[in-house]
Amino acid sequence: MTITNKRYQQGTRMLERAERIIPLGAQTFSRSRVQFPVGHAPMFLESGAGGRVWDLDGNEYIDLICGLLSVILGYRDPDVDRAICQQLEKGISFSMATALEVELAERLTRIIPCAEMVRFGKNGSDVTTAAVRLARAVTGRKRIAASGYHGWHDWYIGATNRNLGVPPEVATLTHKFPYNDIEALDQLFRSHPEEFAAVIMEPMNTVEPYDGYMEEVQALAKENGALFILDEIITGFRFAMGGAQQLFGVTPDLATFGKSMGNGMPIAALVGKVEYMRSFEDIFFSTTFGGETLSLAAAIAVIDKIEREPVIDNIWHKGARLADTVQAQINGCGLSDVITIAGRPCWKILQFHDHPAADRNVIKTFFLTSMIAEGVLINASHNLCYAHSKADLLRVEKAYSVTLERLSECLKKGNLVEVLDAPVVRPVFAVR
Ligand SMILES: Cc1ncc(COP(=O)(O)O)c(C=O)c1O
Structure with a gap:
């Protein structure tokens, strides 16, 4: 495995070490390279606090996966x-x-x-x-x-x-x-x-x-x-x-x-x-x-x-605000046919759709690489926790803004496949 992206150097090395002795290098399909583009995602995390996590390379992320929806209050509550x-x-x-x-x-x-x-x-x-x-x-x-x-x-x-x-x-x-x-x-x-x-x-x-x-x-x-x-x-x-x-x-x-x-x-x-x-x-x-x-x-x-404490209300409220903002950003970038948001505010799920310039898996992979590079650990949903702060969510909105603009531009130019320098992620199986 050649390491092209210095940002995830330690994580990519650890994956190489892991794969020699752990099939897929992870215990969960949703935490593995099946779901995240190697070289463009941390692959390993080391610590968390509130709504944030840190990887082996010391990068910080707002975590919108939250332990596959298990962390409802926040890390180290x-x-x-x-x-x-x-x-x-x-x-x-x-x-x-x-x-x-x-x-x-x-x-x-x-x-x-x-x-x-x-x-x-x-x-x-x-x-x-x-x-x-x-x-x-x-x-x-x-x-x-x-x-x-x-x-x-x-x-x-x-x-x-x-x-x-x-x-x-x-x-x-x-x-x-x-x-x-x-x-x-x-x-x-x-x-x-x-x-x-x-x-x-x-x-x-x-x-x-x-x-x-x-x-x-x-x-x-x-x-x-x-x-x-x-x-x-x-x-x-x-x-x-x-x-x-x-x-x-x-x-x-x-x-x-x-x-x-x-x-x-x-x-x-x-x-x-x-x-x-x-x-x-x-x-x-x-x-x-x-x-x-x-x-x-x-x-x-x-x-x-x-x-x-008003944990559930808080999560619904933040989830609704974030979804509304992201929907407006999607519309503003002319991507409403490419990304849709489904589900209730406490668990919003992103759906990626084929575009003449790229299929949904390529689009999702591009989305992940960009959001993660912007400091937001996300798969295809908003898994909010009680500890996510206003500042955390502002960072998420900013990451979306950069990502959606880039995506829209590449789709317009028809060069998303060439620009995407990452292994394309595929669904484990269609379940939702
Ligand atoms: C609705 C639902 N049922 C069952 C399971 C299985 O739970 P576990 O992965 O903890 O075995 C999951 C896991 O994601 C789930 O989302």
Whole structure:
């Protein structure tokens, strides 16, 4: 690997070292060179504070990725860090359950509409898989209808084009259905009567649900004897305190939470109705680190802070302002056909579209290289945290202004492909 860009010299070297012993050099596709142009992105980070992070080369960034949406309060939040340090003095993993599990579960049952009982996991995938196993156990059925992304385990990833290593016998049991298309879901139920254990879906990502859509999905699931599961791994503690189910007024049978819950600590939760959750007394969902205490202590501190301070309002407000400003910049540069912004203000998602002068992947890569060079770490969404300051967001707006002007100019000249001196990033798979 020749290092052409001095700005990312240490990071590029570290990637070279990493790739000898770590496939792709990262633990997450979304943190790897599949998603970021090597030589034009830091590839490794060293520290963070508030809404900013620093890479191995000492470059500072406003972070609009925020630990893949896990850092909702900000890096090194003092209240969360204090809770972790206090627990650290007592111990990390024990030989019996701790009261922290009960204290956190009590909070979740108080704030999440469908939460009557709770189980914990470490990753979102742990709890979506637990939800699916539970649904299969209580219905005695095999098939799952899924919409959105639900993690890396066989039952879900088998139904995508990243399904290497998943037996077809498992893959064919999960059926993806398009969001906002009730007919398509109905068709699934009709083509396999009495075979669906559950409908699992992200409550919302890029597309706004039409009026009554969620209720229709819920009714259809019930009519067909399937459990209705909302995957709130992203929407939980971001869309509203009690998740999107609270915002949309739809109470599912089960729901999964993760990401924001621990402000970066590894913790996830499956919550739901007692009549189903009680079955975990017999269903095997059991891990060594399910009751690890630093994450439980962190999650309690996160929830208490979100209840005490206007965290969610603040994020929505900043998100709306930023999206409005960026939209005006996009329009001003004549790029409204090339970049669109979707989703709710607390999680705005950028969509790149083909242009006669360059395809969407080239455009996205150019966008990333320029934004990152301007000091904004971004992928394709605005993942805001409570700690992002006015000054942080002004810097983001400035980076957008420079980037969009450059992009518009290159598209006009038709030389974007030549100007882009970076490996083109490609989607892991189309999910949103
Ligand atoms: C909606 C949704 N569900 C499940 C998952 C899986 O979570 P994890 O990566 O923590 O296993 C994710 C991760 O991005 C997600 O966005």
